[in-house]
Every structure is written in structure tokens, then in C-alpha cells.
Amino acid sequence: MTISIWRYSHLTLALVSSLFLIVASVTGIILAVEPISHQAKGYAVENLNEVSLATAIDALKSTYDEVLGLEVESSGFVKASVLTMEIETLDVYFNPKTGEQLGEVKERPHVYTFATNVHRSLFLKSIGRFFVGLISLLLLIIAVTGLILLAKRQGGFLKLFSKVHKDYFELRYHVVLSRWFFIPIVILAFTGVYLSAEKFNLLPNAVVQQTELAVNKTVQEYKSILDIPFFKETSLADIRQVEFPFSDDPEEYYLIALQNREVAVNQHTGEIVSSGDYPFVTLASRLSLVLHTGEGNVIWSLVLLLASASILFFMYSGFVMTLKRRKKGKRIAKMTDKDECEFVILVGSESGTAFDFAQRFYNGLVQIGKKVYLTELNKYTNYAKVKNVIVFTSTYGKGEPPTNARKFSALFSKIKQPNITDFSVIGFGSLDYPDYCQFAIELDNQLSVAENFNQQLPLFKINKSDFNSFEQWMIQFHNKVGFTIPIEKPLLKKKKYKKIEFEVLQRTDLNVDNTFLLRLQPKSKIDFTSGDLLAVFPNDDEMVRQYSIAKIDESILLSIKKHELGRGSNFLFNLKVGETLKAAIEENEDFHFSENSKNSIFISNGTGIAPFLGMISKNATNNITMFWGGREKASMEIYNSVLEKEILNNENIQLFTSFSREGKKQYVQDVVFEQKELVLRTINQGGTIMICGSLAMQHNVLDVLENLLEGNKTISFETFEKSEQLKTDCY
């Protein structure tokens, strides 16, 4: 079975049972405290196997006028039911060697009776008990599917306990704790199912069958119980309960529940009059109860308490992991086999816009019964029944493809489709950029000249994700295909920014690459960190530009390339020291430095160095290797004040530079390749690789990493690319 089926089952079952599991875990935590606080009373008798039943009965009889019964709890406490002078029954804990009363048996605190009722039946009697049993069964299946997922993640059952790859907190501890608590959770779930089955009489009959034994008339009678062999030879460790005879009549027996059987014993001779073994079901029920409640064992109670708490953590962390995976995996639904589909939708999307449109188009086609396959441009392959290819792609940088389209051009030249295929390309871009929809243009050109491909509609460009223009394109598409596709409109939510004032502390002059640094001080208190983004509004609200932040000494450092016509960069360059501007901080959680990653590699070119300047200035103990690429040595000078200070003061940081127009004329990816051992070691040891700068550089670096990870045993490129070990923020 594929990993997604296991994951789907694991998640669905967890979701279905979540509310019940929360209730069961919280009450389970409360109930696990009970045996611990009970044991803390300190009435446990040491070495019960050295105290005979005769001693205990004798001690009791010499202390109390009348004794009704005796019980040895699994906690090691010995309890007696006695009659007081006032003819009242009293339950006491006592010392079986001396008869001394250790304490009275108190009524069970209300919090535990309440928690027990909720835990067992949710106060819903039989129906509640049924649900609790069912949830225990689901928990058992969740644990097993979880173990399978864990084995798949770790590379097999034999590697279950091998090193866990560094990842974000929730994922890492979901894995770590599942290894610790798998067995206790399985025991809790299994015994829960067993106890519920018992309550519903689903188990075989558990009545003890007593067998009358032949009475030996010649057997000796004793005056004192201390002399009777049976009572002398039976230790309290073998006893569970004793019911005392009402009178001295030889026909009145001691009814004794031993660990494995029940016997009736003559009070004067010690002869066993009748005996009945407990059936297996009773023994199993008793064991289940002890294992499920932790009764009598503080360590096991503690384990159960932690296991119940871990279930709550698994639910929280599982929820976070699902949200993150959805964000990263971008909602590709379960689809018909690629070779069955007439329509193939290919998507290139960096921040999800083109993907969102493609998904709506996909849903519409599926709704009218078409067989459709949707995939990323990077995964382009041959499709046995394809007749119509529709491409949705955005553009970045200077006509750069989004990351998940970077391999398309090469793949397309190699792969031949079996049928003559119609195609249409929709480009997503923004007129704010000079190379408007450039990648879509190039892709459309490539398809237009390809054999077997017929252009169904001319290239269509969508500016700033305008849904109305998409509807225009849909009309053209309907006319071509001869049917109408229902498309769900997106609910337009205008992003709200919380603007605050920033004072300009410093603005450098332009360097050889037209790049400058801007240092800003927030005028009100605001939380931010390196890797977050500063949203700037050069034309008030009409247009937003984002810049990656370096946080240095509570101020913001931006590295900006001034473009001749760039409204954002010119607006910022024209600011003077002491002036204020209104801007907003956008949290960019996916590009924060992982402080628990011992080894990190930062790769950047040009102004992409900015967030890393902040990250190294905060770093104290982690090993960081920085790769930076620029045009020439002079390009780097504006960063030297920070770099020299941080690198000279911190031997954990090393820097590799590359210059494309000077010296060896290398690009950053070339130096990354030269340091392949270091890079591979970092990846295999679970370290993080962060990339910031131009998308073209990101693609080149990813190509190098893909090449390095070919045949790598610890982690494949595909897994690495999707993991939290790789963080990118390119443009």
C-alpha cells in the first residue's frame, strides 16, 4: 500500500475519534494520578510473601471483636472489614503482622468517580460504553497505522529507532514520542477494547465452577489458627480476598480468593472443602484492568499518565503536520490514472495562484464527468489517452519559471505524446514587472513548434490573478470544446496589513551593482525576526513590495537593488535618514532559522544575503556555512561591516564567496558543488539548507543538490525537497 493510504487512514481515524479521544485522554490522565496518590499513603506491606495468612487472621482476631473479611490490594495494602463496638462495619488498612490499624478506608474522592464515569461511559450508560469501546478499537488501529508510517519514514521496521531527521518541532516530536509510547498506547487501547467486550458479555462465560472435594474424617482439628497447615503455608502474596466464617460451626468455611482459584477452607482443620480454578477470561480481565488502570504500580501509572498526555500531543502535532503538508503539497486531489485521462492540466506555481485557478478548472471538468489529470510541470510525462493539455503557469524574475516548472522545458523535448493533442497556455503574471508572463510566452512558443501539438487557443495572460479575465478565457474555451465547465469563483479577500511607522536610521549609497542598504527602526513595539518580510507601499495601498528582513540589534536591515523603473526600490532609495515610512511586517514562518538544527547552510546571491546577515548575527552555537554569489568583489563591500564582525567573532561560521565577473568567474552553485562533501554531510545529518535570492539561482542550486543526492541512501532528493530541511525564499 502507498504511504498516502496509510497516512489517509491514520488521519481519518484520528479525526473521527478526536473528540472522544480528547475526553478519554484527559480523564485517563486524572485517573492515572489516583494509584500514584493512593500509593503515597504508605500503607503498603513489604514482603507480603513472608507474612502467612495465619499471622494476619490471628492478628486481626486479637485486635477486633469481629472480622468479616480481609483483602490484599494490588497496591500491597492489606484491608479488613471489621465490626466496631457500636456494631458498625468499618473498613481499615492494617498491619497484618501486628493487627495495628494504619488508617481508615476513605470514600473515593468525587473527582475520580466523576472521571471514571466519563472515561467509561461518558455518562451515557450502555451507548457511551459502546462508543468508548469503539474508540479504543480505533485508537488501536491508529497506533498500528502510525507504526507503519513511522517505519516507512525511517526506512523500514529495523530502522525504527535510527536517528530522526531534524524537522520542525511538531513533526520531530510526533516521531520521537510515537517510538516511546507506541507500546503503552497499544496496551491501553487493547485492554480498553477487552474491558468493553467484557462489559457487553462478548467474552466466554467466566463463572468459577466449584468442585466439592472428598472430606477426610480423620484429619486433625487445631485449637489455634497459627497451627493449621493451610493457613500457615499460604502467604498473603497468594491472597486476594478472604471471607470469614460467621460462627465456629465447622460447616461455616473461610471463602478464600487466591490468585488463580477460589477455595472454601474448614476453619478448624484447614482442609480444602471445595475448589474452583478461575477461567482464563477472568485472569485476562484482571490483568487487563491492572494494565489499563496502573493500579498497584506507581511506575506503570506514570507511564500510563504520560501515554495519555502523549495522545493529546499527537492530536495537536498531527493537526499541525496536516496543515503544513497541505500548504506544501498544495491540495492535489486523488485523481484518475494519468493514462485514462483525456484532459491533462499542467501547473507551474510558486505561491499558489496558478495552482488555485488550475484546481478550480480541474474541479469543473471533473464535475461534468471528464477524466482529468492535474500535475506539476516538472512531473510532465506521457499520457496514453491525452487529447487536451492546458497549462497554467506563473513567471518570476527575468522570465524565470516557478520552481515546480524548472525541469519542464528539458522534459518536454524528450517526451513524445502518443496522440495529436490540443493545447492552451494561461500565463499568470503582473504588469508591474518588465517581463510580463515571460515564462508562459516561452512555454507557449515551445509547444507551438512541437510535433503532435495543436494550439487550441492563443496564449492568454492574467494580470494580478484577475478572475474576470480568467472567465473571459473560459468563454473562449467553452466555444472551442463545445461544452460548459462550471467554475467556482474564489472569495476575494483583500489582505489586511497592520502598518506601523519606521524611522530611517541609515541609507547607504549605491554600490557597483546599484544595491544599497537601508536600516529602519520600528517606532512601536513589534515582534519580528530575520527571514520575515517587510511589506512596503510605494503607492499607498495600490501596490505592495516585500523585502526580506535581517534583524540586527532590534532594527531592520534591508538590502535592496535599485531598478531604474522599480517603484518600490526607488521609493525606498529616496528616503532620508530621520524620515519615517509606514510599512508592515509579514511573518514568514517557513523561512525562519531552525535553531535546533546544529548544522545549517545558507545559500544566496545578490541582495538575497539580507536575512542571513540577521541570522548569523544572532547565532551563538550552531555551525553555519554561508555561500554567497555576486558579480565582483566590490559587490560584497556593503555587507562587509556585518560579515566581518560576525565571522571574525564566531568560529562556527564559514563563508564561501563566488564572483561571476571576476577571478574564477564562478556562480554560487559552482561553489556549492565544489563543497559537495560538506553539503551532503549536512543534509544526511539532518541539517537545514536555506536559499534566498533569485529564482534562477535557486533552480541552479536545486539542480546541483539533485545531482548530489542521486543514489544517496539516507535521504532522496524528492524527500529532501519536500522536507523542512529545505527552506527557500526566492523571487
Ligand SMILES: Cc1cc2nc3c(=O)[nH]c(=O)nc-3n(C[C@H](O)[C@H](O)[C@H](O)COP(=O)(O)O)c2cc1C
Ligand atoms: C518576486 C516576484 C517576481 C515576479 N516576477 C514577475 C515577472 O517577471 N513577470 C511577471 O509577469 N510576473 C512576475 N511576478 C508576479 C507573479 O507571476 C504573479 O503574482 C503570479 O500571479 C504568481 O503566481 P503563483 O502564485 O502561481 O506563483 C512576480 C512576483 C514576485 C513576487
